[in-house]
Amino acid sequence: MSVHSLKAPFRAPFKTPFKANAVVPAKNGEKTSSFSTPRTCKKQTCIPAKRNKGYKKYNGEDEDDESSENESEYNSGEESEGDSASDSDGKHPRKKTKLNVKRTPFAEVSSRNHNSSARNNNSSPSVLRNPKIALKSQFKPPTFINKPSNNQSNNNANSNLDEDLSRRLTLGMRRKVFVGTKALHDPNNEKSLVLYYPSDNEGEKKEPIVPIKKKERTLAEILGVVIPKSDKKVHVVVDPILTSKLRPHQVEGVKFLYNCTTGKVVEGAYGCIMADEMGLGKTLQCIALLWTLLRQSSLPNKGTIEKAIIACPSSLVRNWANELTKWLGNRIKPLAIDHKGTKEKFLKDLRQFVNAQGRMIMNPVLIISYETLRTNISELNNCQIGLLLCDEGHRLKNSESLVFRTLNSLKVQRRVILSGTPIQNDLSEYFSLLNFANPGLLGTESEFRRNYENPILRGRDADASDRERETSDQKLAELWSFKLTGFDVVPVKYEHVVFCRLSKFQLSLYNLFLTSPAIQRLLRGVGSQPLKAITILKKLCNHPDLLDLPDDLCGSEDCFPPDYSLKEKSRYVRPEFSGKMQVLDRMLAKIKQETDDKIVLISNYTQTLDLFEKLCRNKKYGFLRLDGSMNIQKRQKLVDRFNNPSGPEFIFLLSSKAGGCGINLIGANRLILFDPDWNPAADQQALARIWRDGQKKECFIYRFIATGSIEEKIFQRQSHKQSLSSCVVDEDEHVERHFSLESLKQLFQFNPNTICDTHDTFKCKKCEHGIQTVPSKVMNYGDSSSWDHFTGNDDLARINDIMLKEEANRGIVSYVFQYNSENGKK
Numbered sequence: 001m002s003v004h005s006l007k008a009p010f011r012a013p014f015k016t017p018f019k020a021n022a023v024v025p026a027k028n029g030e031k032t033s034s035f036s037t038p039r040t041c042k043k044q045t046c047i048p049a050k051r052n053k054g055y056k057k058y059n060g061e062d063e064d065d066e067s068s069e070n071e072s073e074y075n076s077g078e079e080s081e082g083d084s085a086s087d088s089d090g091k092h093p094r095k096k097t098k099l100n101v102k103r104t105p106f107a108e109v110s111s112r113n114h115n116s117s118a119r120n121n122n123s124s125p126s127v128l129r130n131p132k133i134a135l136k137s138q139f140k141p142p143t144f145i146n147k148p149s150n151n152q153s154n155n156n157a158n159s160n161l162d163e164d165l166s167r168r169l170t171l172g173m174r175r176k177v178f179v180g181t182k183a184l185h186d187p188n189n190e191k192s193l194v195l196y197y198p199s200d201n202e203g204e205k206k207e208p209i210v211p212i213k214k215k216e217r218t219l220a221e222i223l224g225v226v227i228p229k230s231d232k233k234v235h236v237v238v239d240p241i242l243t244s245k246l247r248p249h250q251v252e253g254v255k256f257l258y259n260c261t262t263g264k265v266v267e268g269a270y271g272c273i274m275a276d277e278m279g280l281g282k283t284l285q286c287i288a289l290l291w292t293l294l295r296q297s298s299l300p301n302k303g304t305i306e307k308a309i310i311a312c313p314s315s316l317v318r319n320w321a322n323e324l325t326k327w328l329g330n331r332i333k334p335l336a337i338d339h340k341g342t343k344e345k346f347l348k349d350l351r352q353f354v355n356a357q358g359r360m361i362m363n364p365v366l367i368i369s370y371e372t373l374r375t376n377i378s379e380l381n382n383c384q385i386g387l388l389l390c391d392e393g394h395r396l397k398n399s400e401s402l403v404f405r406t407l408n409s410l411k412v413q414r415r416v417i418l419s420g421t422p423i424q425n426d427l428s429e430y431f432s433l434l435n436f437a438n439p440g441l442l443g444t445e446s447e448f449r450r451n452y453e454n455p456i457l458r459g460r461d462a463d464a465s466d467r468e469r470e471t472s473d474q475k476l477a478e479l480w481s482f483k484l485t486g487f488d489v490v491p492v493k494y495e496h497v498v499f500c501r502l503s504k505f506q507l508s509l510y511n512l513f514l515t516s517p518a519i520q521r522l523l524r525g526v527g528s529q530p531l532k533a534i535t536i537l538k539k540l541c542n543h544p545d546l547l548d549l550p551d552d553l554c555g556s557e558d559c560f561p562p563d564y565s566l567k568e569k570s571r572y573v574r575p576e577f578s579g580k581m582q583v584l585d586r587m588l589a590k591i592k593q594e595t596d597d598k599i600v601l602i603s604n605y606t607q608t609l610d611l612f613e614k615l616c617r618n619k620k621y622g623f624l625r626l627d628g629s630m631n632i633q634k635r636q637k638l639v640d641r642f643n644n645p646s647g648p649e650f651i652f653l654l655s656s657k658a659g660g661c662g663i664n665l666i667g668a669n670r671l672i673l674f675d676p677d678w679n680p681a682a683d684q685q686a687l688a689r690i691w692r693d694g695q696k697k698e699c700f701i702y703r704f705i706a707t708g709s710i711e712e713k714i715f716q717r718q719s720h721k722q723s724l725s726s727c728v729v730d731e732d733e734h735v736e737r738h739f740s741l742e743s744l745k746q747l748f749q750f751n752p753n754t755i756c757d758t759h760d761t762f763k764c765k766k767c768e769h770g771i772q773t774v775p776s777k778v779m780n781y782g783d784s785s786s787w788d789h790f791t792g793n794d795d796l797a798r799i800n801d802i803m804l805k806e807e808a809n810r811g812i813v814s815y816v817f818q819y820n821s822e823n824g825k826k
Contacts, residue, residue, distance in 0.1 A: 182234060182300065183234040183235040183236070183237055183296075183300070184237065184295060184296050185237035185238075185239060185240060186237070187235035187237050189240070191240070191243060191244070192237050192238075192240070192243065193237065193238040193243045193246070193251060193254065193255075194235055194236070194237050194238075195236045195237070195238060195254070195255060195258045195259075195292065196235060196236035196258075196262075196298055197235060198232075198233035198234060198235065198298065232300070233298045233299070234298065234299070234300045236258075236292065236296045236297065236298065237296070238254065238288055238291075238292055239288075239291055239292070239295075241327075241328075242284070242287065242288045242291065242327060242328075243288075245284065245327065246284065246285075246288065247281065250281050250284060250285050250288075253274065253281075253282070253285040254285050254288045254289060256272070256274075257272065257274065257285060257286070257289045257416060258289055258292065260272035260416075261289065261293070261387065261414045261416065262304070266438070266441070269438040269441055270413045270414045270415070270438070271413075271414065271415035271416065271417075271436075271437030271438045272416055272417070272437055272438075273393070273416075273417045273419065273422050273433055273434060273437055274286075274416060274417065274418045274419070275419055275420065275421075275422045281693040282418050283320070283323050284323070284327060284693070286310075286389055286416065286418065287323065287324060287327050287328065289387075289416070290308055290365065290387060290389070291328060291331075291332070292304075293305045293308075293386065293387060293414075294306075294308070294332075294364055294386075304386065305386020305387050305414070306357075306358075306361060306364065306384075306386055307353070307361065307364050307365075307366070307383070307384070307385055307386050307387075308364060308365050308366070308385065308386055308387040308388070308389065309365075309366045309367075309368065309373075309380075309385055309387075309388050309389070309410070309412070310334075310365065310366070310367045310368070310389045310391065311368060311369070311370055311373055311388065311389070311390050311391070311407060312367070312369065312370070312390075312391035312392060313369060313370065313391070313392055313395075314338075314369035314370075314371065314372070314632060315632050315635065316391060316392070317336055317337065317338045317367050317368065317369055318336060318338050318636070319636075320334075320336070320367045320391070321334050321336035321338075321367055324365065324367075332364065332365065333362060333363050334363060334364075334365040334366070334367055335349055335350075335353055335363035335365065335366050335367065336367040336368075337349070337350070337366070337367065337368045337369070337372055339372070347376075347379070349363075350366075350376060350379050350380075351379060353366050353383075354379060354380060354382070354383040370395060370403050370407075373406060373407070374402055374403055374406040377406045377409065377410075380410060381409070381411075382411075383410075383411065384411050384412075385410055385411060385412035386412070386414060387412065387414045387415075387416070388407070388410060388412045388414065388415045388416070389416050389418065390407065390415070390416065390417045390418065390436075391418045392418070392419065393417030393418050393419040393422075393433060394419045394421055394422065394429075394433070394681060396417065396432060396433055396436050397429035397432050397433060398429070398432060399432040399435065399436075399445065404432065404436065407436070408436060408439075415436065415437045415438075416437070417433055417436065417437050419433070420681075420684055420685065420688065421680070421681030421684050421685070426453070426457075427448075427452065427453040427456060427457070428445070428448075428449070428453060431445060431448045431452075431453070432445075435448075451475070452475050452478070452479060455468070455471045455472055455475045456472045456475050456476060457472075458471075458472065459471060459472020459473065459475075460472060492698065492699075492821050492822055493691045493698070493699040493700075493701065493819075493821045494698065494699065494700050494701070494800055494801060494818060494819070494820060494821075495687070495701040495702075495703075495818070495819040495821075496700070496701065496702050496703070496799075496801065496804065496816055496817065496818050496819075497703045497705060497715070497784060497787075497816065497817040498583065498702050498703065498704050498705065498804070498813055498816055499705050499706075499707040499712070499755070499756050499758075499792075499813070499814045499815040499816070500579040500580045500582075500583055500704055500705070500706060500707060500812050500813055500814070501579045501706075501707050501811070501812055501813075501814050502541070502578075502579050502706055502707070502708075502709065502752070503576065503577055503578055503579050503582070504561075505544055505559065505560075505561055505564070505577045506540060506541070506544060506577070506578060506579065506706075507752060508559040509540055509544060509547075509553060509556060509559050510537070510540060510709065510750060511750070512553060512555060512556060512559060513533075513536065513537065513540070513553055514748060514750055516553070516554065516555075518533065519533060519748060522748070523748065533748075534710065534747065536552055536553070537709070537710045537748075538675060538710060538711065539605070539607070541580070541675070541706035541709050541710065541711050542578065542580065542581075542603070542605070542608050542611075542674060542675055543573075543577060543578040543580075543581055543608075543611055544577055544578070545569045545573070545574075545577070545611060546605070546607050546608065546611065549566070561577070564577070571614070572614065572618060573611055573614045573615045573618060575615070579706065579707075579812050580674065580704045580706065581611075581615075582812055583704070583807060583812055583813060584601075584615075584672065584674070584704075585615065586806065586807070587599075587672075587803050588615075588619070588621065588651070589619075590803060590806060591650070591670065591803070592621065592650065597650070597668070597669055597670050597697070598642070598649075598650045598651070598652070598667055598668035598669065598670070599650065599651055599652070599668055599670040599671065599672065600651075600652045600654055600665050600668045600670070600671040600672070600689055600690060601651060601652070601653050601654065601671075601672050601674065602654045602655070602656050602671065602672065602673050602674065602686045602689075603655065603656065603673075603674045603675055604655075604656050604657065604675055604677055604682075605675070606627050606628070606655060608674060608675065609625060609627060609653050609654075609655060612651075612653050613625060613653060616651055616653075621650070621651055622647075622648040622649040622650060622651065623649055623650075623651035623652070623653055624638055624641065624642050624649045624651070624652050624653065625652075625653040625654075626638055626639075626652070626653070626654050626655065626658065626663075627653075627654075627655040627658050628655060628657060628658040630658070635663070639663055639664065639665065642665065642667050642668070643664075643665065643666060643667030644667065645667065647667075650668075652665060652667075652668060654686075654689065656673075656677065656682055656683075656685070656686040657682075663689055664689070664692050664694070665689045665690050665692075666690060666692050666694045666695045666696075668689075668690050669690060669695065669697035669698060669699050669700065670690070670699070670700045670701075670702075670803075671687065671689060671690050671699075671700075671701045671702065672702045672703075672704060673686055673687055673701075673702070673703045673704065674704050675704070675711065676703065676705065676711055676714045676715050676718065677714075678714060678717065678718075680718040683703070683718065687701050687703070700801050700803070703715075705758075707754065707755070707756065707757070707814045707815070708750055708751040708752050708753075708754050708757050709750060710747055710748070712756075712757045712758055713746065713747045713749075715758060716758055716761070719758070719782075719783075719784055754814075755770055755791060755792065755814040755815050756770070756814060756815035758784070759789065759815060759817075762785045764785055764789065766789070767789055770789070770791050770815070771789075771791055771795055772788060772789045772790070772795075775788075776788050776823065777823075778823065779819055779820065779823050781819060784817045784819075787817045787818055787819045788817070788818040788819075788820065789815070789816070789817060789818075790815070790816040790818065791814075791815055792807065792808065792809070792810075792811075792812075792813040792814045792815060792816070793808065793809055794808060794809065795808075796808035796809075796813065796816065799816060799818060800818065800820070801818075804816060
C-alpha cells in the first residue's frame, strides 16, 4: 500500500510535528520505512522532528524557491540521532510570524530508500494547513486602543495614541501601581483646613516615636509593588467631608488637638486636655483628629498612626460608634465593645484588634468602657496604640485609682483627655490629668505641690499678702506657658442663679433644727453626725415633704401649718410649703400655656424626682423620667422620644447622678437644677444637657438656691473652685479673691434677713444697695461677681428672661445673677 493511494490526507496525532518516515528495524536487520506492509514492520512510532533553525517568515506570497520547499517538507529519515535527541526536550525556539499565511498542502511521503523529498503541487481545498507551520506562529494577545476622533489634529492624535499605548491592558501581565507623592486632599482649596505646612518644619527633628517592627513581609512586598521612597514633605489637610461640618470654634479646636498630639506645642509632649464647655462638639473635633492621623502624615501615602482607642463611660460606647458612622459613613469600621454578644465573641474581636498589623487592620478604632478596659488590660498590654481618647476624662483625677493605673500602662504616647471640668476640687486633680496626658512634664506630685499648688492657693486666698499674690501670679503664668489645655468659644445662652426665700413652714423647721441639741453638740465638736445634719438641711431647702417628720426633727409637730397632713403628702404636692417649689410651679404653668418650649428638671435626689412626678401628675403634665433604675439600652430610646418636637411630653425628669454625663437633650431649651452639689463639676455636667451642638433655640438655664441657707454656702464653695479653675485653665488673671477658706466653714449659720448672702461677700463695686448701676463689660463664667445682678423687686423687670420677669415683687425670688454668653468669657 503506497502513500499515493491514500484518499484522505494524513492527520498528525500530536500537536508537535513528527517524522513521517521514521526507520524501524526489520527481521533481517535491514531498514524499512514506517509505512511498509504490516508483515514486515513492527508497531509504528512517532518521533518529534527537529525544527529548522534557518526557516524564513511566510509573507503570504507563493514561493517555489529551495528554502520554501525545505520549510514545508518533512525531514529525512537519515537525520542524525543527536538531532533527534536534542529535539526531544520540547524546547523549540519560536519566532514571530503573521497569522494570515497561505495554506500549504501536505508534502508527499517519500517511499522506501527515498533520500530526497518533493512537494506535492496538486493543491486541494480539502487539504488542511501544515501543522508544522501553524505551530510556528506565536499567539498575539489583542490590544485595545482608543482611536482619536476625526476632528483632532495629527499631533493630538499621535500624543493620545502614545498615551493609550503606554496604558494598554495585556493578558497575563500585572499592571503597575503608581503611587502619588502629593497630599491626600487639595491644600489650595479656599475651604481646606490645613494642619501642617511642609515649609513650617523643614529642619525639624523626627518625632521620637518608635515605629512598629514588622517581622512579616508587607502586602506591597508580596505583590512586588515598589513604593518610591521620598523625603519630600506634603500638606496635612482635614477631610473636606468633615471640614464642611466644622464650626469656627471647632476649627480652632482641631488645630489645637493636632498641634499637641504631634509635639508642636511642647517638645516631647504629645498629650493635651480638651477642656471646653459641654455640648460644643468635642466629639466631632476628635473624629476629625482621629481620621486625619489615621490617613495622613507629613510623608506621602502614610498615616501618622495605625490604631486608636476611645475610652468612655459604658453609656457612651454606642454613642461614639454612632457618631463615627454619622460623620464618616462606611469609610471606617470601629470596634465597639458594648457587651451585646457573648464573652467569647468579645475576646475574639479584641484579640483580632490587637494582632492585626498594616493593611490587615480592619477595625482601626476600638471603643471600650473604662471598666471593660480595666478588666481586660492583659489582652492589650503588648499592643502598640497610636492615639488614646479619654472621654469624660475627669475620671482620671485620682492618680491612685485602678482606672488611672490601667490606662497609664498602655503603650501609647498620644493621649487626649476630654473634660469640661478639669479642675473639680483642687489643683492635685488637675495635676493628675495633665500628668496622665504628658507623664513627667510637671515633675512628681510632691514637686508640683511645692512648686505650683501651694503658692497658687496661698495667693488666691482673700487674706493673702501682696507678695503671696505676686508669687501666685508668677506660678500661674508658668502653667499657662505649657498651652496644653484648650477650650472653645462658647455660643449664646443665658444662665441664672436664682436665690429663693424659704417659705414660712421651711423657716420654722430650719430654725428648730439649728437650735436642736444635736446641732448644738455638733457646733461644739462633741460626738455628732455632720453628714446626716447636712443632708437633712439640704432636703428641707427643697421641700419639707422630703423629710420623715416628726422622726427626723423632734418637736416639728408644733411647726405644722393648720392645713398640713402627713397622710396627704404621699399623693399630693403642696408647692406653697417650699419657696423654690412655688417658683417652679408658676414657671411650668407659664411654659405650658404660652410657649412651645420644653424643660429639663434635674435633682441630686431621687426623692425630689418623686416629688416632681407627683406635681406633674397632679397638674396633668406630660413628662418622662430617667434615673439610675433605668438600664442603658432604654435610656437612648427615652432621650430620642423627648427630643422629638411632636412629642406630647414637655418635661424631662433627670437624676444628675445617673444621666448627668453625655446625654443630649436638645429637644428642650430650658433647664432647672433644683439643688446644688458639693462638686461643681457635677453641676456643670448637668447644666450642659440642653446647651449642646445642634440646639436651635436660645437656652435658659436656672440654678435654684435657697437664700441664706446651707445651699448658699455650698454655692460659695463652688464659686471658689470655679474661680481657681478660671485662673489655671482659662488663664484669667482678673478673677477676684472673694472667699477665705475660714469663711467657708460656717455651714450652719443661717441669715434669713439677707437678700443674697453671696452678693454680700462680693463687696461688689458695680452695685449700690444691691442694685447694679455699672454695666458688666466682660463676664467671666467662673466668677459670678462679674455677671449682671438683679434684685427681686422692680429691678427684676430688666432681666432678659420672660419667666423670671413674672417673679418680680412676688416676695419669693430675692436676687438673681445672670450670665450672658454674648458678653461672656469662659
